[in-house]
Amino acid sequence: MLGAVTASLLNVRNMPNSGSSVIGQLSQGAVIKAAGPHDNWLQINYQNTYGFIAAKYLQPVNDLARLTGTVNTQKLNVRLSPSATAKYLATLHLGASIKTLAILDNWLEIEFNGNTAYVASQYVDLTYSSKGFYAQVNANLLNVRAAPNATASLFGQLRADSQIWVEGVQKDWCQIRFNGNRAYVARDYLSPLADDTNDSAERDPIILSDHQDELPIPITEHGQELARLTPNTVLPVNGTNEQRNSASTWNKWGNLLQTLSTKKQLDVACALAVLCVESSGKGFEQNNSDKMIIRFENHKFWKFWGKHHPQQYRQHFQYSNQKVWREHKWRNDHLAEWQSFHGNQKQEWQVFDFARQLDEEAAMLSISMGAPQIMGFHFERIGYQSINEMFEAFSSSIQGQINGLFDFFSPQMLRYLQELDFESFAGMYNGKGQKQVYGDKIQKHYTAFKKIMPNLTD
Template sequence: MLGAVVPQRLNVRSMPMTTSSVLCRLTENEVVRGEAEINGWWQVRYRDTIGFVHGAYIKPINDVSRLSGAVNTPRLNVRTGPSPNATYLATLTKGASVKTLAILDGWLEIEFNHQTAYVASPYVDLTYSSSGYPALVTANLLNVRAAPSRTASIFGQLAQNNRIWVEGTLQGWSQIRFNGNRGYVSNAYIVPDDTVGPESDMPVAMVDHENDTIDAIPKRSDDNSLLPLTPPVILPVTGNSEQRAVATTWNRFGALLIQLCEQKQVGTGASVAVLCVESGGKGFEQNNSDKMIIRFENHKFWQYWGRHNAAQFNQHFRYRSDKVWLGHEWRKSVNTPWQPFHGRQTTEWEVFEFARLLNEEAAMLSISMGAPQIMGFNHERIGYRSVTEMFDAFSSHIQYQIGGLFEFFSPQMLQYLRDHDFVNFAGMYNGAGQKAVYGEKIRKHYEAFTKLMPNTDNK
């Protein structure tokens, strides 16, 4: 049994009765695991203590995707399997954020460097995000920290009256989205914003590396929020392959790129080059009823749905266990032969639509979307409250796809682009094994753009 605390404070007692002594107190949205139920009381383990909380004040949790956690011990080992004998991968320090995928017996399955890994569950404090709420900053400058602790590193600062979206609370701290990442602010310096409803499309406050606030990129399919795409200068589509590619991309999206580059303080030349190499500048497939370009990943669908429905998954999907990105095949029924599906959008969508019938949210989490091919499970990183919201926006207009690419760039990625360090940028975007190849491609496209637009700000 897994549940989240409903009231702001909840006593953990030594026995399942209101007259027993209080061992500790839990806070709103903290997550507990019930080991047994006795006359309406949950027996729980809190740190090294066994205690009891009344079940009337616990909300059962069925959606682990809404769980997040913070390490509560000085050093926590990350391993390849749910066992102390499994291979050691890395160490997390106190306060580090943990993205939880599943809860096992004494272990948490987590996402670590885009792979599945495991940590011992007693050393992670979990919190549950139900729907969240809008809030206003009351301090002149409010620190945003990497973890719910005054000793955690500072991501940046929010100015007074900045609006934020609180995803959950944990021991006096609020979890928020900040520059595409999870951040934490003290509850003492924010107040609920009653002027904005819970379903509002309120932009989340974003702060750059110099702590100057900027407007969030529009994320909804609203024609009134669409920005111009066509640039003031149209380039001839001539020359070598790189020159033709950058000219075509610029002519399609130049005006939008100018605005996004100003927001992120990065040169247009580097941005055009990245867009050409990492996305090809195409977000919709004309030969597939103008549907958004996607790629369905079998191994991700296993992660988000298949492992809980293994027999059904194995009837329809398979992939190589040693190199999970290879050997992707599917079949609609056990009476039809296995067949590959990558490479054609009609078959990608056929597999995706089939998976949506099994579990729509898991299917969306398992696809890369649009021109930048950002995976659905990264929706929070680029500022969407749900994968459905990301899917709807990306499906509606190319602006949201390109905006999502810029939101996906971490501060370090942006600095590499400013420095024209394309190899290290590619190492973060494409992985260390491909950074030299992709870095060289980006450099060639950047040089092609500077030849066509020598007077453009490419610093």
């Protein structure tokens, strides 16, 4: 099993009993592979040998969004596929933080520059974060850094007594958000804002236990607490690309997807497959300050603004006259070179923000939003009074996005999904010009999910 240590420090012993010799210790949150069980003990690989840990101090790793990886070697190659002979893409340096998408045998599938890449797992320390907590700064000025090490670039500083939300802990560092960016501060200069009534000798002083009073940031919509997202049944993230994508999406949002699918009398595998295809099961982009995923459509901006300002529009935007969804380019100056921007969220937002300066409402009507990639001009169809209301709801929570997906399904769309006619569904959802491409992708993800979880979806 793949597990994370729950104790402050967990002894590693040379035999599966509490009287055997201690050969080392593991920190809270450390992620390891364990075999067994040996009664109440698990066997692990430890420092070129093997050891045993008490099984009760290991929790399963079932939410990859809570995994944080830190490079533990001076230089680590990033490759296109999980092989030492695969194409070299870049080098990561000691202390670099990475987002793990899947754990393979000896490789980690990671998110790199908005795409998927691979690194050797032995050179990355994985940490499974806690639920998070509020903490107070107890230094005069606390440096906020881009990575969990003392030589990383500075984002800024926090003043004494500042109260911040800690997302997780990596050894001597706490992960926080700073001006929208993932950032890190030294844990020695933070004090958790909670009463600790448990034995401090047995607990990590910065991690709140499940029995302590935590101070989570409430997530609400229209004054009501949002529904639980994660499912009871968690899937291993492995296999084909479609299987990994399906499992990862299910593990993040499966409970909500199942609840909404049941109300629509729809196989949850269908809704999940649509989400996987639209945005790879993601609603927000970590590498773009966790902003909502969007796609700016030049031809729609022409409809809502450009045709009323044709000369100004043509100085900044282009698209194909034959296939309007293709050849999208832009430039912020009429003398600059034309640039493509689809496929890169930072560039999508750059174009969108530029368009908002010209006409904010028209720009919001011209983007597809979030995990379901619903166009802004459909705001009334999914129950919003204005495009601003839809934009705010989709920007603030994944539940707003997924609710929007189910609200967008027309009776005919639902019939196509119930009949597993994915190409006809894609013709309505993605457009007739793309129905075969998207229909085939939805079919592949549907089949992949049915294969890895047949008991749930049959």
